[in-house]
Amino acid sequence: MGAEASRKRRKLFFESYAEIDAQKARVKHEEDIRKTNQNETENDENNDExxxxxxxxxxxxxxxxxxxxxxxxxxxxEGCVEAASAALDVGSDADQSPSSPPASLSAREAAAKSVPGIQTSLFSSFTSSSQSSSGWAKPLTKRGKTLYLYSPQDVASNTPCSIIHNFLPPEEANDLLTELLEDAKSFQPETFQLFENQVQSHHTSCRYVSTDHEMMIEHGAEFVYNGIVRTDTRKISSRMNAVSEKVQKAVNQEIQKRIKTHYPEGKKLKYQSPKNWEPNAAIVNCYTGPQENLGWHSDHLTYLGPRAVIGSLSLGVAREFRVRRVVPRDGDEEKEEQVVLKSTKNRFSDKIANAQGQISIHLPHNSLLVMHADMQEEWKHSVPTAQTISPHPIAGNRRINITYRSCRESLHPRNIPRCRCDVPAILRCVQRKQGTQGRYMWMCYAGYSPGSKGCSYFQWAQFDDDGEPLWEKMGVKPYSHGKA
Structure with a gap:
């Protein structure tokens, strides 16, 4: 009897002990889950910065x-401030004692001392098998994520762009920046109409051309942008012209490199001009402060033609330049773009960008970004707002961006077909519509002008393999000023 009672007591004691252990295990498991979720939340908040x-x-x-x-x-x-900070701390401690003066150690060297194998670029993490025969790397963008690129090799491998840092001699870059900062005082924001509402761009800009503007007007040239004839076009200064010669040389070298390493069979793209790229116009943009921005868009092709190449020189405050590939799908492309432009916060466009994943390219002072021939038709780009910026010693909180362009003689303003509103049409490329993606079209542009309604003018554009317009096949008389 006593033995049986003892066994019962031991059994009861054992069961109670097991339950306590089980409860402790459950509590510990829940605590681990809570800590994991908390860490993930903190990481997400860190990634949102x-x-x-x-x-x-x-x-x-x-x-x-x-x-x-x-x-x-x-x-x-991978954008983790804490990890980068820890690496820099360890690297600095290993290099010098607390009492010694700061050594001339670079951040890269300091971090490299703490963790072996730290990479300078994303490219070094992938073998040649991750690249296609055309030179493109395997896409690294993920849904809802932004891939941040800095090195020229990474930019060239993952985007339709290439970048050259420290492009101009420092003194020349600073002189050009000083000149354009003075010019920018008289720049104005773009004003246009969307859904019968007048809206303005979130930065200021001005167009420059290499020939005298009055002479162009005399010969029937009317530059139209957002449905409005631009009367504030200025002549490129001697300093801008000197820089454009250097831009021309660099861009042509990058074009040939791009064709050889990225395009099928090492040949230029269909509709891409085989001629030497010669900049004869530029749009200069000024972004004052971190909140001024430029929404998702593709540059206008009306005067540039298909497969245009643009050389973009950044001066002053460093900003982000984001790109995303356009994914074709059924939908009204024009209405979608208008919704994007109308929204001040670009929520609609951000939703698309997040769904596809986007790439951020860091554009420091004195950097030249080349947007290649596959950029405007297949990608969109933007300059997003920034939470904070690092002031530039000359520009303060301003960024000057010069986009050098090569306008085709065959698409001179006097040649552009006109719609029934007697306004020069706009050349667009179908980007999202399945079945017609990649086709070019002339459309009425008057509806973008405040107070105008526009018309239903539409005509498919036709070009030869070098991107020259086939006016006769379209039934448009070259060098005409009347209605098409």
Whole structure:
């Protein structure tokens, strides 16, 4: 009897102990889940921070390192400020004692000492098998994520762009910046009409041409942008012209490199001009402060023609330049674009960009970005708002962007067909509509002018393999000024 009672007591004691252990295990498991969720939330919040905010945090912690080096380390640690900071701390401690003066150690060297194998670019993490025979790397963008690129190799491998840092001699870059900052005082925002509402762009700009504007008007040239004849077109200054010669040389070299390494069979794209790229016009944009921006768009092709190449020189404050590939789908492309432009916060466009994934290219002072022939038809780009910016010693909080363009003689303003409103039409490329993607069309542009309604003018455009318009096949008389 006593033995049986003892067994019962042991059994009861055992069961109670097991229940306590089980309860402890459950509590510990729930606590682990809570901590994991908390860490994931903190990581998500960290990932939501813009690159500008992260760089600003690192600059405040490591003022002796330059911004470009800190950005490189941040990219190497997948945008995690804490990991980049820890690497910099360990690298600095290994290099010097607390009592010794700061050594001339770069941020890259400091971080590399802490963790072996730190990469300078994304490209070094992938073997040649990750690239296609055309030179394109396997897409790295993911749904709802932004891929941040800095190195020229990464930009060329993952986007239709190439970038050259420290493009001009420092003094020449600063002189051009100073000149354009003065010009920018008289720049105006673009004004246009959407859904019968008048709206303005979130930055200022001005168009420059290489020939005298009055002479162009005399010969029947009317530059139309957003349905409005531009009367503020200016002549490119001697300093801008000198820089354009350097831009021309660099862009042509990049074009040939691109054709050889990225395009099928090492040949130019259909409709791409085989001629030497010669910039004869430029649009200069000014972004004052972190909130001025440019929404998702493709550049107008009316005067540039198909497969246009643009050389974009950035001066002053560093900003992000984002790109995303256009995914074709059924829908009203024109209405979709108008919704994007009308929304001040670009929520509709951001939703599309997040669904596809987007790429951010860091554009520091004195950098030349080349947008190649596959950019405008297949990708969209933007300059998003920034939470914070690092002031430039000359420009302060302003960024000057010069987009050098090569306008085709065959698409001179005097040659452009006119709609029934007697306004020069706009050349567009179908991007989203399945079945007609890649086709070009002339459309009425008058509806973008405040107070105008426009007409239903539409005509498919026709070009030869070099992108020259076939006016006769379209029934349009060359060098005409009347209605098409």
């Amino acid at each position: 813009s690159t500008d905010v992260k760089i600003a945090r690192l600059i405040s912690l490591y003022p002796r390192y330059d911004e470009a080096a800190l950005l490189d380390v941040l990219i190497s640690y």
